[in-house]
Amino acid sequence: MPVREMIKTYPAQINLNRERLADAVLALIDCAQACTACADACLSEEQVGELRKCVRTNLDCADICQATARVLSRHTGYDANISRALLEACITACRSCADECGRHAEMHEHCRICAERCRACEQTCRSLLEAMS
Amino acid sequence: MPVREMIKTYPAQINLNRERLADAVLALIDCAQACTACADACLSEEQVGELRKCVRTNLDCADICQATARVLSRHTGYDANISRALLEACITACRSCADECGRHAEMHEHCRICAERCRACEQTCRSLLEAMS
Amino acid sequence: MPVREMIKTYPAQINLNRERLADAVLALIDCAQACTACADACLSEEQVGELRKCVRTNLDCADICQATARVLSRHTGYDANISRALLEACITACRSCADECGRHAEMHEHCRICAERCRACEQTCRSLLEAMS
Amino acid sequence: MPVREMIKTYPAQINLNRERLADAVLALIDCAQACTACADACLSEEQVGELRKCVRTNLDCADICQATARVLSRHTGYDANISRALLEACITACRSCADECGRHAEMHEHCRICAERCRACEQTCRSLLEAMS
Numbered sequence: 137m138p139v140r141e142m143i144k145t146y147p148a149q150i151n152l153n154r155e156r157l158a159d160a161v162l163a164l165i166d167c168a169q170a171c172t173a174c175a176d177a178c179l180s181e182e183q184v185g186e187l188r189k190c191v192r193t194n195l196d197c198a199d200i201c202q203a204t205a206r207v208l209s210r211h212t213g214y215d216a217n218i219s220r221a222l223l224e225a226c227i228t229a230c231r232s233c234a235d236e237c238g239r240h241a242e243m244h245e246h247c248r249i250c251a252e253r254c255r256a257c258e259q260t261c262r263s264l265l266e267a268m269s
Numbered sequence: 270m271p272v273r274e275m276i277k278t279y280p281a282q283i284n285l286n287r288e289r290l291a292d293a294v295l296a297l298i299d300c301a302q303a304c305t306a307c308a309d310a311c312l313s314e315e316q317v318g319e320l321r322k323c324v325r326t327n328l329d330c331a332d333i334c335q336a337t338a339r340v341l342s343r344h345t346g347y348d349a350n351i352s353r354a355l356l357e358a359c360i361t362a363c364r365s366c367a368d369e370c371g372r373h374a375e376m377h378e379h380c381r382i383c384a385e386r387c388r389a390c391e392q393t394c395r396s397l398l399e400a401m402s
Numbered sequence: 403m404p405v406r407e408m409i410k411t412y413p414a415q416i417n418l419n420r421e422r423l424a425d426a427v428l429a430l431i432d433c434a435q436a437c438t439a440c441a442d443a444c445l446s447e448e449q450v451g452e453l454r455k456c457v458r459t460n461l462d463c464a465d466i467c468q469a470t471a472r473v474l475s476r477h478t479g480y481d482a483n484i485s486r487a488l489l490e491a492c493i494t495a496c497r498s499c500a501d502e503c504g505r506h507a508e509m510h511e512h513c514r515i516c517a518e519r520c521r522a523c524e525q526t527c528r529s530l531l532e533a534m535s
Numbered sequence: 536m537p538v539r540e541m542i543k544t545y546p547a548q549i550n551l552n553r554e555r556l557a558d559a560v561l562a563l564i565d566c567a568q569a570c571t572a573c574a575d576a577c578l579s580e581e582q583v584g585e586l587r588k589c590v591r592t593n594l595d596c597a598d599i600c601q602a603t604a605r606v607l608s609r610h611t612g613y614d615a616n617i618s619r620a621l622l623e624a625c626i627t628a629c630r631s632c633a634d635e636c637g638r639h640a641e642m643h644e645h646c647r648i649c650a651e652r653c654r655a656c657e658q659t660c661r662s663l664l665e666a667m668s
Contacts, residue, residue: 144330189346275439455612479588
């Protein structure tokens with residue numbers, strides 16, 4: 137698990153719980169990949185015309201989770217305001233994507249799994265945000 | 270100017286002013302590139318040890334502006350909540366980065382230019398956010 | 403033009419022509435944004451079912467151009483092998499995307515513009531690659 | 536393990552072995568995160584002045600691995616030329632980063648772990664590339 141190992145070896149102080157931070161980075165990375173793959177799987181479905189919004193929300197959620205995973209992987213010169221605002225955006229994106237994928241979860245297995253990852257990521261980001269304030 | 274051309278040719282309705290949207294995407298792309306280049310220029314300075322926070326804030330700002338430029342380049346299945354939350358995060362990141370780069374603007378020309386791009390991006394994102402509500 | 407300004411203020415030596423490098427970064431950024439916007443415009447077309455490959459190639463090309471723009475914006479500890487290999491990949495992606503968008507250029511104005519940006523980016527990357535060897 | 540689950544549920548044919556593809560995506564994501572974290576950890580070291588090249592190579596490797604993970608997470612309208620060229624670039628970046636981090640592996644635990652992830656990623660990408668030709 138490189139995320140946990142890397143955070144353990146950070147050579148200076150981190151003002152947040154390292155375990156909780158690692159959990160968030162892991163959830164964000166998982167969610168970003170699931171959303172990238174779900175957008176592509178939707179694109180392959182016969183009914184792609186009905187999945188336009190799902191593709192788009194997936195792409196947005198992937199970009200936002202990826203940026204958030206990077207920001208939370210940096211501890212040097214930490215700025216709580218940036219992390220907090222980005223976590224808020226990430227929670228919004230994950231919730232929207234979970235809702236949208238959830239609408240097709242019974243039809244498309246990839247949407248069911250992706251909705252799960254988005255919910256998990258939303259929860260983990262929310263916990264981290266609460267721990268920060 | 271491909272940003273303006275592309276937004277003009279979008280084949281469906283956009284609920285926001287296309288000129289204003291294009292302005293925001295352009296400012297975000299400029300800012301992301303300036304921050305990426307400034308982080309690297311700081312890394313090359315003799316006093317890199319005093320520029321750690323500046324490098325870090327530049328990297329964060331670049332990632333957040335890039336994600337925001339992508340989200341604002343998509344109009345299909347538009348979700349105002351995601352755009353709004355991400356613009357808030359972007360404004361926070363740009364302001365922090367402008368402040369941090371501003372501290373070294375007299376010493377380092379790259380920090381002076383980068384601070385300018387961050388201020389410009391912050392303003393453009395704020396205008397778009399106001400137009401959205 | 404922050405790309406040119408930033409490269410002018412880089413505080414150490416660059417082993418490549420700064421004008422040519424700036425041209426490449428500008429072309430890459432333009433191309434990445436056009437591809438992101440074209441993927442989304444395709445998604446909005448009634449015939450999205452016939453544009454699946456176009457959306458996908460656009461998304462790949464955007465990701466590769468964006469990574470290349472970032473790598474070429476860094477000059478500290480420059481490694482020619484990485485730049486060369488990535489430029490090769492970028493040229494391949496731009497050519498594929500220009501071909502794919504070119505197939506729908508008469509039907510869709512966004513594909514016509516995007517194909518142009520991909521061709522321009524391919525040429526600029528090729529010139530830089532030749533100048534590097 | 537969402538990467539494996541997502542690839543299993545892709546609704547169309549994939550011309551590559553799904554297990555091997557999932558291995559590559561996992562290695563790429565791990566490597567990208569390790570490089571992002573290692574760049575930041577280097578930035579926090581007292582001797583940051585001697586780690587400039589390491590920070591830079593880490594940032595390049597993170598960007599290239601991340602773009603490659605995204606491209607390999609898409610199967611719709613697959614273009615072997617793009618994947619092959621990008622895998623070549625990724626192998627080059629991982630090797631350079633493993634070499635550079637390897638130089639500081641005895642001094643810095645984060646460089647030791649990051650070098651390991653880069654080597655693992657290089658190997659996995661090489662295997663996939665061989666399986667593709």
